[in-house]
Amino acid sequence: xxxxxQNSGPLSVPEGAIASLNCTYSDxxxxxxxxxxxYSGKSPELIMFIYSNGxxxxxxxTAQLNKASQYVSLLIRDSQPSDSATYLCAVSGGKLIFGxxxxxxVKP
Amino acid sequence: DAMVIQNPRYQVTQFGKPVTLSCSQxxxxxxxxxxxxxSSQAPKLLFHYYDKDFNNEADxxxxxxxxxxxxxxxxLDIRSPGLGDAAMYLCATHPARGANxxxxxxxxxxxxxxx
Numbered sequence: 523x524x525x526x527x528q529n530s531g532p533l534s535v536p537e538g539a540i541a542s543l544n545c546t547y548s549d550x551x552x553x554x555x556x557x558x559x560x561y562s563g564k565s566p567e568l569i570m571f572i573y574s575n576g577x578x579x580x581x582x583x584t585a586q587l588n589k590a591s592q593y594v595s596l597l598i599r600d601s602q603p604s605d606s607a608t609y610l611c612a613v614s615g616g617k618l619i620f621g622x623x624x625x626x627x628v629k630p
Numbered sequence: 631d632a633m634v635i636q637n638p639r640y641q642v643t644q645f646g647k648p649v650t651l652s653c654s655q656x657x658x659x660x661x662x663x664x665x666x667x668x669s670s671q672a673p674k675l676l677f678h679y680y681d682k683d684f685n686n687e688a689d690x691x692x693x694x695x696x697x698x699x700x701x702x703x704x705x706l707d708i709r710s711p712g713l714g715d716a717a718m719y720l721c722a723t724h725p726a727r728g729a730n731x732x733x734x735x736x737x738x739x740x741x742x743x744x745x
Contacts, residue, residue: 530670556733565720565736566673610672618663618734620672 526613528621536629541598543624545611548592554614555587557596560623561607569609570596601628633657634737636721642743643711651706651740653721661724662704663734664696668717679704708742716744 525548535541543557554573558566570585572578572594578585584597594613598605608623634655643649653662661680665673677686679698693715695707708715718741722734 526672563718563741565718565739567736568733571733617675617678622670622672 526611526619526621528609528611528624530622531625532627533624534627534629535601537601537603539601539628541601541605541626541628543596543598543609543611543626545594545596545613545621546592547594547611547613547619549613549615549619550589550592552592552613552615555585555594556612556614556618557583557585557594558610558612558620559605559607560610566610598626601626603628603630634721634723634735636719636737636740638740639738640741640743642745643708644745645713646710649708649711649742651708651719651721651742653704653706653737654702655721655723655735655737656702657723657725657735658701659723659725659735660701661726662698663720663722663724664694664704664706665720665722666715666717667720667739673720676706711742711744713744716742718742 527546556571557569559569560566572585572587582599586595606628608625610623611621612618637652663678664676667673676690697705718739720739721737724734
C-alpha cells in the first residue's frame with residue numbers, strides 16, 4: 523500500500539513567521555512531488571512541484587526534497603492570513619497519491 | 631483561458647436517485663481523472679482515462695461509472711447514490727501519462743448532497 527503521511531494539524535503560526543509543513547512517503551519509486559493548497563470548499567491548486575533532491579524556491583515558498591529519507595517539506599516565509607488553508611502533499615510514480623493534508627492557520 | 635470546468639457546482643439528489651456530474655476541459659489533455667473527497671480527507675482516485683482507455687481503481691464501487699465521449703468531456707454517473715456518497719467530486723486533467731513534473735489541473739469541483 524503506497525502511502526503519503528502528513529500531520530493533520532492544525533498548525534498555527536503568527537503572521538510574518540515561517541510555516542513548515544512536512545510529508546513522508548513510502549514508495550521509493552516515486553518521481554515527482556507536489557504541494558497543493560486547498561481552501562475550504564474549493565479544489566486543490568498547485569503551489570510547488572519538485573523532482574530533484576534539494577531545495578526549490580518560488581517567491582515565499584520553498585520545497586525541499588530528500589529522497590534518501592523519503593521526505594518532502596514546504597516552507598512558507600512571511601506567512602500571511604491568506605495562507606490559511608489545508609496543504610496537500612502529493613506524490614507521483616505514475617498515479618498521484620495524496621496525503622490527508624495539514625491545516626495551516628496564520629494568526630494576524 | 632484554458633481550463634477545467636465542472637457542472638453543476640452544487641448538486642442535491644435523493645437517496646437512490648441517479649445523478650450525473652460533468653467535466654469539460656479546453657486544455658486538450660490526454661488524461662482525465664475523477665476523485666472523491668470527503669471532509670478533512672485526501673482526494674481519493676475513482677478512475678481515470680488515458681484518451682479512451684478507461685482505468686478503474688480496484689476499490690471504486692460498482693455504483694460509480696464513467697463515460698468519456700470525446701477528449702473534452704468526461705462524465706461521472708452515480709447509479710444509486712447513498713448517504714455515504716455525499717462528497718466533493720473533483721475532475722482533473724494531465725497532459726500525458728508518465729510525464730514527470732507535469733501537475734494535474736483541477737476543476738472547481740461539484741459538491742454532492744444526498745438527502
